[in-house]
Amino acid sequence: MASFKPTKIPIYPKLGEKVTPDTLYWKNYKAPVQIKEFGAVTSIDFSPLAPHNYAVTASTRIHIYGPFSQEPVKTFTRFKDTAYSGKFRSDGQLLVAGCEDSVVRLFDVSGKVALRVFKGHTKGVHVTDFTSDCYHILTGSDDYTCRLWDIPNSTELTSYKEHTDYIRCGTTSKLNRDIFITGSYDHTLRVFDARVEKSVMTMDHSQPVESVLLYPSEGLLVSSGGRYVKVWDLLKGGQPLVSLKNHHKTVTCLGLSSNGQRLLSASLDRHVKIYNTTNYKVVHNFDYAASILSLALAPDDESIVVGMTNGVLSIKHRKSPEEKQEVAGKQRVRPVYRVFVKGRNYVPKKDDFFVSKPVKSHLAKYDKQLKRFNISKALDTALENRKPDITVAVMKELDRRGTLKNALAGRDEQNLSQLLNFLIGNVVDPRFTPVLVTATEMILDIYQAVVGQSSVVDRQLVRLQELVEREIDYQQDLLEVLGMLDTLFATSLPRKEVILKTSCILSINLHLVRNSFILYL
Amino acid sequence: MVAHAEIRVVHRGGSKINFREPVITNDSRFLLCASGESVKVYSSSSEECVHDLQGHTDLVSGIARNPSNHLQVYSCSADGTVRLWDFTDGILIKTFIIGYPIYSIYVSEKHGGVVFVVVPMANDKSSELFQLVAVHLPRSGDQEVEARELSAVLCDVSPSPGAASFGREGEYVAAAKGLQLEVFFFKKQKPYRFFLKPGIKKGSKNAFTCVSCHPKEDCIATGHADGKIRLWRNFNQKKEYTYSTLHWHHGAVNTLQFTPEGTNLLSGGIESVLVQWRYTQENQKDFLPRLGAAITHIAVSPDGSLFCTSHSDNKITIIQSCVKVSAIIQGLVKSEGVRTDLMIDPRSKALVLNGKPGHLQFYSLHRDKQLYNLDIVQQEYINEEGLDQFEVVKAAFDAHGDWLATVEERRQKGSELEINLKLWAYDEQTQSFVLNTTVTAPHEDQITAMCFSPSPETTMLVTISFDGHFKAWLLADHSDTKEGASWSCDFVGGYHLLKPGCCCFSADGSLLAVGFQEVVTVWSPSSWELLTTLSQPPGAIRDLCFGRLSCSKYLLGTSTKNQLCCWNILTCSLEWSTPMDVSLLQADPLSENIAAFCSQSGCSDLFVFKPGEPRPLYSQRALCTGKVQHAIFAPRDQMLESCEEHAQWLNRSQLYFLTQHMDLMTFSTKTEEDRLLASSKRLMVDNSVAVTPFYLLLGKHRLQQQQQQQEALTNPMAERIQLPQGSIAIKELLYTPAHVLPSASFLCSMFVRSLLISSSSAREEKEPVEEEMESEEEDSEGEAELRDARQDLEGSAAWGPGEELGTPALTKAQERELRRVKHFDHSWLSSLLEC
Helix, strand or coil: CCCCCCCCCCCCCCCCCCCCHHHHHHHCECCCEEEECCCCEEEEEECCCCCCCEEEEECCEEEEECCCCCCEEEEECCCCCCEEEEEECCCCCEEEEEECCCCEEEEECCCCCEEEEECCCCCCEEEEEECCCCCEEEEEECCCCEEEEECCCCEEEEEECCCCCCEEEEEECCCCCCEEEEEECCCEEEEEECCCCCEEEEEECCCCEEEEEECCCCCEEEEEECCEEEEEECCCCCEEEEEECCCCCCEEEEEECCCCCEEEEEECCCEEEEEECCCCCEEEEEECCCCEEEEEECHHHCEEEEEECCCEEEEEEECCHHHHHHHHHHHHCCCCHHHHHCCCCCCCCCCCCCCCCCCCCCCCHHHHHHHCCCHHHHHHHHHHCCCHHHHHHHHHHHHHCCCHHHHHCCCCHHHHHHHHHHHHHHCCCCCCHHHHHHHHHHHHHHHHHHCCCCHHHHHHHHHHHHHHHHHHHHHHHHHHHHHHHHHHHHHHCCCCCCCCCHHHHHHHHHHHHHHHHHHHC | CCCCCCCEEEECCCCCCCCCCCEECCCCCEEEEEECCEEEEEECCCCCEEEEEECCCCCEEEEEECCCCCCEEEEEECCCEEEEEECCCCEEEEEEECCCCCCEEECCCCCCCEEEEEEECCCCCCCCCEEEEEEECCCCCCCEEECCCEEEEEEEECCCHHHEEECHHHCEEEEEECCEEEEEECCCCEEEEEECCCCCCCCCCCCEEEEEECCCCCCEEEEECCCEEEEEECCCCCCCCEEEEEECCCCCEEEEEECCCCCEEEEEECCCCEEEEECCEEEEEEEECCCCCCEEEEEECCCCCEEEEEECCCEEEEEECCCEEEEEEECCCCCCCCCCCCEECCCCCCEEEECCCCEEEEEECCCCEEEEEEECCCCCCCCCCCCCCCEEEEEEECCCCCEEEEEEEECCCCCCCEEEEEEEEEECCCCEEEEEEEEECCCCCCEEEEEECCCCCCCEEEEEECCCEEEEEEEECCCCCCCCCEEEEEEEEECCCCCEEEEEECCCCCCEEEEECCEEEEEECCCCEEEEEEECCCCCEEEEEECCHHHCCEEEEEECCCEEEEEECCCCEEEEEEECCEEEEEECCCCCCEEEEEEECCEEEEEEEECCEEEEEEEEEEEEECCCCEEEEEECCCCCCCCCHHHHHHCCEEEEEECCCCCEEEEECHHHHHHHHHHHHHCCCCCCCCCCHHHHHHHHHHHHHHHHHHHHHHCCCCCCCCCCCCHHHHHHHHHCCHHHCCCHHHHHHHHHHHHCCCCCCCCCCCCCCCCCHHHHHHHHHHHHCCCHHHHHHHCCCCCCCCCCCCCCCCCHHHHHHHHHHHHHHHHHHHHHHHC
């Protein structure tokens, strides 16, 4: 004697992205903390020292935030105009920043007043950085020059005037104190050696360069400008390696994850994309509310900080493993302790005689009704269920038993309106349409005689009809698009692509329902 | 052809066991059921087949206990004989020749020496009218007796055995047919007839389906086509009869049975629920639901402790007093069509085909027993007529049996086809298949064919559908995330919007051939490139098959226009073609051979050939009537060593096929039959004793004694070495109460010694002591004749028990010498004897 087989609830494929280790890793962040700054956030830099404070340059100030504070731990306000590019030195003691008023200021992180002021540029300075020996500062300015400054003497060492447009990005080599790279709006990237008078390497990005990034090994250089992110091989004399076009607006900022395996790019299109650096495929994507100007990752990817044009700073912290466990543990302690533990912890003695009890299988409520062939009650209990896939599965089972019509019939106004509510909510869901369309047709068949007797039901029927009509129009549009695509594919591809025609079938189904509506109403 | 005479087409298992009501013996230990041309005796506790009573030459149509001897049964058959069997030993005692095909048999305790059989009215078989006749069985000592003393009891009865029943103490017999119930009283020699109205008006169908009489009271229960049960009383008069109606079944009542004491009435029908009604308190019912399939017969043991129900899916369920199912005897399930085709599970070597609705059955061909059912649909089966159920329509195994793919479909009137493709992984721990992936609606139309790639590197499945596409499914490993490996679609292919019909992978999996109507397309599964197209119009391609091993460069195809073509894949040209109406092409996985079944003028012919040479290795005309649609090569356990050329194709594997009437047939050679015969002799074990470890020890011992005695009886000249009469020690051990026995350590040595064979001091040569019984047995056979002469001289000497053992171990050289001497002695002595 076989036992009752419960109704199978089909598992529908989850829509959206697939679960990969990358999505798991990058989704493991808490909800973002948002801080309003005074103006657009142009630069974010993490301190290399232990608490990993970060400097946020926005409008005429630089705020330094602690890793978990929402209030700035320190503020530098001695700027006459918009500040740019607040950067920490590798020992975390000094901070340099450019300004629209062409003056470069050097601050002690603990102090307030600028330690040194470097004057010499004639226009705003958007790029500042320390060289790897910590004694020099690189600056790039809108006056097309980039200069090296000596910190102790606060004197200008060299000036290069090779770019023919604004210099808006630049970086120094972390391995060699003399090498630095600048990117400019003249579409070029130039590699300079402080020991030589001229640039040693020039690369053409063919878009105004917004950001440059050196790999930790410094063999590869990444530049972004326009909608492109390009990777250059420096060891091969600046040969272009890849050109990525995954954003649809200007890419403003680049970042590298702590292990160097993932590249991040932020863009004015409000997305941050994460690439795998081995095959340069996008593995994950973050959405933000406004265009992004700056992006920084804390060491060990502990947090992602993003600055936007509307002055909002968004900080995402990584979930700590303890918190995760806590959540899981909370779910487990649901049942009452005493009830479930009673007799369970009894350890049998050596000579005890074991009596095995058959395991009682627990059926769901609707299955209990189905087992007793109470079809209407089974449908009622299924409708009470919150999950539409269960309700639809029960309807399908009833349909298989040939008793769906009986189960739908004989309902009063309240019951019927509950049923219609469910249909209105789910009939256009492509996963459920095949089953629900039959149910809808049956309901129209059964209750056509009582149409007009209840205002509630009538209103719902009209709503259902509208819904179906709209869906049909929508499907028709989709079919037209599909036809266009078909012709496009047919001309562009030698081999035939097969396009699934599920939407076609759906629309035919819905047409049938509309016809029956037209008949009855 | 004379040369081929020794390859025979034989029935091999899988016969129906639910054809007629099974019979439970008086001691409830055995269950007898008609199974094709034989009667099978099953043990009711272990479900094993104990005996196969063979002798009838046509379908066995009924079994009945002999009321005068509880160890004997009658069986009747369409061959016109009633046979009396001893079922414990499986011996045919007597054959009564009636001369007419018999449709059912009844016996009654009151009527000694008489059996009642249902035979056709007229002599010719085609007659539609049947009569119940009493046959007086003549008492004579002969094996075959002609029983010609027939007297008609009732005319115009139904041939179904459930439609007649004997009443209280055999005083009357009730038979129903159509809308009429007829009761015949033997004392009055007078029949009474009761009629029911057709009752079409209310939508009820009053026709009788079955009858059962109360064993103690005057009450007849009848079942009806509309699910009602009527209890008739007062029927010994024409007018004032009464009946009461019970109604629970919603389909026809298939069978009714009173328990021997008459306290309960059992009924069953299509609902597959056994209903037990209390007699006189009919509103109290007990149910035993979900028995699996429609109940066709119910039988009750004479003591009322065991019930058994036959089901429409070739199953017999044994139920202990309407509470618990204690055993299930399952035969090969043959539904209307074998939609999945026949397959061989590469692991268990079992035959796989669709069985119960929504299940795949694994059937052992060697043991003629169903191994297990795999639930494919995993849905509650609703036993109701006219319901569209999910059916398993396709199944395929991969080369190692690690993966099983199944397709189930449900076609509903007025709505689209529902198709599910399921992929099952073999689980080593549970030793069965576990569902891995379900693909709903893998294609938009019916899937016509499906096959796994035989290549060891990739696990790939190709499905082919009427929607004009074929799809390749690959196992994608997501071991890096939480979910395990699952299947996904890799490639969708088509050819000019033609409908594909069949597909085949080459032996190494490097090529895939798909037949699109008249065109065969050859694809490379690694790159999904269309390599070449082959076509031989006219006629759509029906079947495709790649050659194997040395012939793997050939591709065979059959078309609807009676063509069998063979292409050479290397040259992409037609090698040869013959006009043949091939209905089925089947390749032997272990050799190059290909079997082609051709249908010609209502008969099927078989040709076995190698693709390389168009000359058939073996051919057999008129194999069976009708088209052969399903066949399979099943690998053999052991290779046969047949050297005749025409029988060599059967060496590695055996060809099984299903005829139009769903009989499972196979080809067998003489050497194979000899081997089977030999093994069956050896395997005759007294199965009535429960097999316990102790039995294995003791039973073998006793069996050998029996065999020796038997042989001694048949050949009184032969004297054997007697086994030591250790039985005294064993008896002592067994029958002494445990509390007075000495310690086990003391008994053990005594017991073991008693099992050893004593060496006979009377013999001159010393025999090596053999501890294994079997080898000892064989050895002794060889020596039996040697000792003939000597025993004659000495007379039958008693070989006393418990003789001391002291046989020194013999060296190999000595043994060889001994054997030589024996052979020499033997010829000399026998010649002496003869003169």
